[in-house]
Amino acid sequence: MASCSHQPSDSTPSIVTPTAPQDRRPLVISGPSGAGKGSLIQKLIDAHPNKFGFEVSHTTRQSRPGEKDGISYHFVSVEIYNAIKSNGGLVEGTMYNGDFYGTKIFEKQLIPILDIEMAGVRQVKTISGFEARYVFIKPRDLNVLEQRLRGRGTESERSIQARLDQAKRELEFAETTGVFDRVIINDDLERAYVKLERFVFGLE
């Protein structure tokens, strides 16, 4: 569940210069909390403005300090969330840590990037006609993940433990189901980014 803005910021240099990826399917980025999905998505958007559209998720969780409505998430009540859902307005939706998260149907002409966890991936896989590319971002090991979650400073101890438990299930899911087109180990951020960019632009 990313909570960064994903608005283009300063320039991340690109190693590729094609006008746009030929493959226009939505890009589903998944992986355990703290693996670095948000950081990598931000780099992709910075390096290639106007090519990708990050779909800001809706959530019923409380906003954290510094988060902005409509940028980090659309923060909505359970009633509004349910209304969007019952009108068929969500591509996927899930409950995580006691709160609902969901992605609305895409409206823009950009290549949509979705940052979703395991249950969301399972859901979008069942939507007939929904063709996407699936990338799993993985930490070197769980200790690294724990350090990153602590280092980010956004989670309570309870939330860190819940995320680590969930991470074990997500890693197993990625390893056993074969649903991902590419698994990228995010050890060194720059190296992981280059791998992601090359995959997205069809260079490997």
Ligand SMILES: Nc1ncnc2c1ncn2[C@@H]1O[C@H](COP(=O)(O)OP(=O)(O)OP(=O)(O)O)[C@@H](O)[C@H]1O
């Ligand atoms: N390769 C890396 N090396 C060191 N630190 C990293 C690396 N990648 C990301 N981080 C840091 O780890 C923390 C978690 O990264 P990030 O928020 O991008 O993860 P996420 O997968 O989007 O998590 P969530 O799903 O909870 O939003 C951040 O503080 C980020 O700066």
